[in-house]
Amino acid sequence: MTQSSSVEAERAARRNIRLGSLGAALEYYDFVVYLYVATSIGQAFFPADMSPTMRLVQTFAIYSTGLLIRPVAGILIARVADRVGRKRLFIMTVVVMSVATLGIGLLPTYDQVGLLAPVLLLLLRVAQGCAVGGEIPAAAVFVTEHARADRVARAGAFQQMTAYSGFLLGAGAAFGAGLVATHLTPDAPSLAWRLPFLAGGLLGVVAIYLRRTIDETPAFVRETIEQGRRPAAPIREVLGTHRRAVAYAVLLAVALTLVNITYFNFWPTYLQTVLRHSSTTSLVASLVSIAGAMAFMPAWGYVADRYGWSRMLLGAGLSTAATTVLLLVVIPTLPPGSGLAVWIQLPAAVTAGGIAAATPGMVSAIFPTEVRQTGFSLPYNIVIAVLGGFLNLILVWLVAGVGVAAPMYVVLVACGLTVVASVVVLRIPTYLGRGARPTHGFSTAGDPAAGRPGLEGAMS
Known part of the structure; x- marks a missing residue:
């Protein structure tokens, strides 16, 4: 490979990784913005004489439906992706999400069409759940297959970092739309919930346009097209031949979910309802934590690429345990209104970000x-569907039964699982990155010096 073609290949790989990661951010934005405007949605889509509590319950029930549909849709989409390619399904998921999100922003309310309004909302939420179920795994696979053998972990960490920006964008859009509806257009209160969805839909259209230029991953082209490896039943092959890998993936996904839900989802509610901090302090604390975790995810990816998955996971698990114990000691002593509440979780968020950063790669x-x-x-x-769908409720129950330290205990469980994962990974064969094994006798050893993107390393 000539130097000019090597440079061009490297540029193409970086472009594909950026565009692949961008879609994940929009998926997170579109999916979580619903939570930030849930109260306004309940008022718009359910009868005025229904109690506020019941409206909120109905609103979250529709939200949970999107979560429950994820595994079925995601598995079916993945099956097709393993047979026809990553690119086609990758574009389809962002189209479905964009159309559904834009559709929610344009929906008629209960006052306009009666029961048809919540039914339409439910159908669009199901469509969003289908898209997210396919998009997040698709993005992880797409970017890591495009990465050089010595940068697989960094590519996965970058994808996760970009995906987390969707949380920040969703919170910012909901906050900005609320200001617009309150101060600039007080006669149009529905803008408080419509604008975030309309903005997400339009951003999705931009993502669709950009994704037209992405390339199929080299790994898929060489292994399944050139080598003819297209399993007729991917699910059966995964469960039959790769049971250890499936069990390991479950272990990592449980640790990731415990950390994500506790520190990046439940935390604002915990600060506000349990520790009695203001809603503003709780929201700012959450945003600071997410931003801190995002900022250090590339560093965690570098550690994994440079020193191996085992050391990276061990470091993430032990450091998260240490910073979580710090939280366990300090946070119950903070009085309501303390400015330290905004920053005290930051060290734990930065270290917990390592667990999240490891998962895609x-x-x-x-x-x-x-x-x-x-x-x-x-x-x-x-x-994600089973544990993620109920963990918020479990945390509420644990706080009531165990006390204010319950969330930190949950994270310590995740740390223990991560430490176990750091040991077990030494016994799990890998097919991407340095020291990876060839598949079916076809070696696709990555050559960092030549800058060959997206190739699987041969067993060292």
């Missing part, structure tokens, strides 16, 4: 190319 690496999408999607989506 690590789970992608433990499955061979021909079933990688199914192998990632099957355990990941099931864990």
Whole structure:
């Protein structure tokens, strides 16, 4: 490979990684913005004589439906992706999400069409759940297959960092729309919930336009097209041949979900309802934590690429445990209104970000190319739907029964699982990154010096 073609290949790989990661951010934005405007949605889509509590329950029930549909849709989408390619399904998921999100922003309210309004909202939420179930695993596989052998972990960490920006964008859009509806257009209160969805839909249209230029991953082209490896039943092959990898992926997904829900989802509610801090302090604390975790995710990816998955996971697990113990000691002593509440979780968020940063690259690496999408999607989506769908309620129950330290205990469980994962990974074969094994006798050893993107390393 000439130097000019090597440079061009490197540029193409970086472009594909950026565009692949961008879609994940929009998926997170579109999916979580619903939570930030849930109260306004309840008022718009359910009868005025219904109690506020019941409206909120109905609103969250529709939200949960989107979560429950994720594993089924994600597994079916992954099955197709392992047979026809990453690119086609990758574009489809962002189209579905964009159309559904834009549609929610344009929906008629209960006052206009009666019961048809919540029914339409439910159908669009199901469509969003289908898209997210396919998009997040697809993004992880896409970027890691485009990465050089010595940068697989960094590519996965970058994808996760970009995805987390969707949380920040969703919170910012909801906050900005509320200001517009309150101060600039007080006669149009529906803008408080419509604008975030309309903005998300338009951003999705931009993502669709940009994704037209992405390339199929080299790993898929060489392994499944040139080598003819297209399994007729990817799910059966994953469950039959790669059971250890599936169990390991479940282990990582559980640790990720415990950390994500506790520190990046439940935390604002915990600060506000349990520790009695203001809503503003709680929101700012959450945003600071997410931003801190995002900022250090590339560093965690570098550690994994440079020193190996085992050391990276061990470091993330132990450091998160240490910073969580700090929280366990300090946070119950903070009085309501303390400015320290905004910053005290930052060290824990930065270290917990390592657990999140490891997941895309690590789970992608433990499955061979021909079933990688199914192998990632099957355990990941099931864990997210089952555990993620109920963990907020479990945390509320634990706080009531165990006390204010309950969330930190949950994270310590995640740390223990991560430490276990750091040991077990030494016994799990990998198919991406340095020291990866070839599949079916076809070696696709990456050559960092030549800058060959997206190739699987041969066993060292």
